Amino acid sequence: MxxxxxxxxxxxxxxxxxxxxxxxxxxxxxxxxxxxxxxxxxxxxxxxxxxxxxxxxxxxxxxxxxxxxxxxxxxxxxxxxxxxxxxxxxxxxxxxxxxxxxxxxxxxxxxxxxxxxxxxxxxxxxxxxxxxxxxxxxxxxxxxxxxxxxxxxxxxxxxxxxxxxxxxxxxxxxxxxxxxxxxxxxxxxxxxxxxxxxxxxxxxxxxxxxxxxxxxxxxxxxxxxxxxxxxxxxxxxxxxxxxxxxxxxxxxxxxxxxxxxxxxxxxxxxxxxxxxxGTRKLVGLILEGKGVLRNHQKVFVNGDEGEITSGSFSPTLGKAIAFARIPKNETEQCEVEMRGKRVPALIVKPPFVRDGKACV
Amino acid sequence: MSNVPANLKYTKSHEWIQDMGDGTVNIGITDHAQSLLGDLVFIELPEVDSEVSAGDECAVVESVKAASDVFTPLSGTVIGVNEALADTPELINKDAYGDGWLMKLKLSDNNELKDLIDASAYEEVAAEDH
The missing domain is CATH 3.30.1360.120 (Probable tRNA modification gtpase trme; domain 1)
Structure with missing residues (x-):
């Protein structure tokens, strides 16, 4: 209680x-x-x-x-x-x-x-x-x-x-x-x-x-x-x-x-x-395929490894989105390890939605 | 308390089974299971015509909270899947025993039906889960 x-x-x-x-x-x-x-x-x-x-x-x-x-x-x-x-x-x-x-x-x-x-x-x-x-x-x-x-x-x-x-x-x-x-x-x-x-x-x-x-x-x-x-x-x-x-x-x-x-x-x-x-960066991720991004999933960017800090499903976009902390932010593509498989995700700059409208 | 219809059979892993009496069954997840998972957002279903064995992981239901494997309690051939779930996975939240069904199986071994539990036994399983 x-x-x-x-x-x-x-x-x-x-x-x-x-x-x-x-x-x-x-x-x-x-x-x-x-x-x-x-x-x-x-x-x-x-x-x-x-x-x-x-x-x-x-x-x-x-x-x-x-x-x-x-x-x-x-x-x-x-x-x-x-x-x-x-x-x-x-x-x-x-x-x-x-x-x-x-x-x-x-x-x-x-x-x-x-x-x-x-x-x-x-x-x-x-x-x-x-x-x-x-x-x-x-x-x-x-x-x-x-x-x-x-x-x-x-x-x-x-x-x-x-x-x-x-x-x-x-x-x-x-x-x-x-x-x-x-x-x-x-x-x-x-x-x-x-x-x-x-x-x-x-x-x-x-x-x-x-x-x-x-x-x-x-x-x-x-x-x-x-x-x-x-x-x-x-x-x-x-x-x-x-x-x-x-x-x-x-x-x-x-x-x-x-x-x-x-x-x-x-x-x-x-x-x-x-x-x-060497300063790590917090970025946004969008999963193009099915599934939901989850906290603590590993993120791979050009051989470097990062981690999802907040992952969930975006009801507005109808896709999974996340914040991830990654070593460098120099590319738009990454992979996320989900349920034993590596799947592609897009690196974006948050916010994903503002005032009711998608902005990614 | 969740809804547990008496005319269905169940598993301890929260699947329901409707015996159609002609060697086929409908399978889904229970109202208790959907309530634990919360809003469902993605459903992965088996291919029609695929062969499954009792205990196989045959579907994945994923909610805002967690991804969960669905196991087939029976062996046979998948003769239908609920295509509507691709666009409206919330059918499982709204009507787990009706519009939210997952798949239809043609059984290869009717004896396996004996391994399922009835509604009152499942109610005990669900109550322990809380």
Whole structure:
């Protein structure tokens, strides 16, 4: 028996298949993860992401602290409400976690980190925050719903308070708005437009039911995984971990090298990897034939060997797709070892799908 | 609890067998098996007219979660396969005992039917699996 979110009873009511995810009892699917996937690409779906960790960082030097803690640079955030995706590295340049941080006020940032990494993240952040006198709080009693898909925003506006709906409607992509205790970020993990809504746990069931009645389908972790894979988004613990640098995980675009004198944790090590020939690369794979690519299958590229980090079936493309870490990225062809046979696959640059459309 | 029709025979490896009474059988995977696998996405079936022996791996059903071999519990000649599964493998998820059938066999040894288990025995197998 794992931890349960305040929406657990709703999942059971909708016949969810419940699985363990980082110590939480979470819905894998509510019947068909492929139908749930299509619903998000075509209309709207919702995910219970209440297991994720929300942290409040407060202090006069919170900007200085985050510029030390994160590989991306919060100084890029010029407007209040703007979000930034970043890796948090250890001294060896390995990824402790990937996260989103929101600029709330000059002395207040809100951070959302993964569920499975909760304990080590909080310990690391709290330790690093001491030198900057930044207070790290984990507010109790918050829940989170992600509403995703081309109709997600409209359907959300229909069921929330009018003032908040007007604010949300005016939010640009990757911005958040707040009204009282409710926080709405125009962010997500599916490659579709939509919101991630943080609100008090005692109000989350009402929102879930209202969205359901507005025609938003509950979606589980199964669809969440194939949606994020199609969208070219990494999963922590699978595509990267503390032994893997962001440069080896397809996340070089999230590292802010300028200004050169910003000495973020891990910089010295990944600076050496930068531009170096021996640095492995994370690429996308598409299987032309039948079958499904799976995590840890071996990949052969011009005699070198790599490995699939995330493999699955893409419901949108109707083919198997994957991320693979390979020694070099100089060709478009490779072979994958599947069930004892080597089969050809195509090397591509993710994402595979964005805003409902194939892009490979 | 999964659906286990009483008129069918079963194997411990989650196949169902419908004895047509004329020396032929239909074979598929059980509702319990499809529920464990999740959404099916690729089905590999044997060639029509091929000879199979009891215990042979004769098909592969692959879901978003895993690939699984299907074993024929009976020997004989494949006289038909469910071509619809190539484009709509989800028929197995929706109707494992009907539209989601895998293949038809003409038996070479009717005595092998005695080795199959009945619905109540299969229900016990499926219950242990949880």
């Amino acid at each position: 794992g931890k349960k979110t305040p929406l657990y009873d709703a999942h059971v009511k909708h016949d969810a298949k419940i699985v363990d995810f980082g110590g939480w009892d979470m819905p894998l699917h509510y019947g068909s993860q492929i139908e749930e996937h299509h619903e998000v690409r075509r209309t709207a779906g919702m995910f219970d992401v209440s297991h994720m960790t929300v942290l409040e960082l407060r202090g006069e030097k919170v900007v200085d602290f985050l510029r030390k803690l994160l590989a991306n640079d919060v100084a890029r955030l010029k407007d209040k409400g703007k979000a930034l995706y970043s890796c948090m590295l250890n001294e060896k340049g390995g990824v402790i976690d990937d996260l989103i941080v929101y600029y709330m006020e000059d002395d207040w940032f809100r951070m959302v980190v993964n569920a499975a990494t909760h304990d080590k993240d909080v310990a690391w952040i709290t330790k690093q925050a001491q030198a900057f006198s930044v207070k790290v709080d984990e507010p109790e009693g918050l829940s989170m719903i992600a509403v995703q898909g081309p109709e997600a925003r409209d359907k959300t506006h229909q069921v929330i308070d009018k003032t908040l709906a007007e604010k949300a409607a005016s939010a640009k992509r990757f911005y958040a708005v707040t009204d009282g205790e409710t926080f709405i970020g125009r962010t997500g993990y599916t490659g579709e437009d939509g919101y991630e809504i943080i609100l008090p746990a005692n109000k989350v069931m009402d929102l879930w039911n209202a969205l359901y009645n507005a025609g938003v389908r509950p979606c589980g972790l199964g669809a969440r995984d194939t949606l994020r894979l199609e969208a070219g988004m990494n999963l922590y613990g699978t595509d990267m971990d503390e032994e893997i640098s962001p440069l080896e995980a397809g996340l070089a675009w999230t590292v802010a090298w300028e200004p050169e004198d910003r000495d973020f944790i891990g910089r010295q090590v990944i600076e050496q990897q930068r531009g170096q020939n």
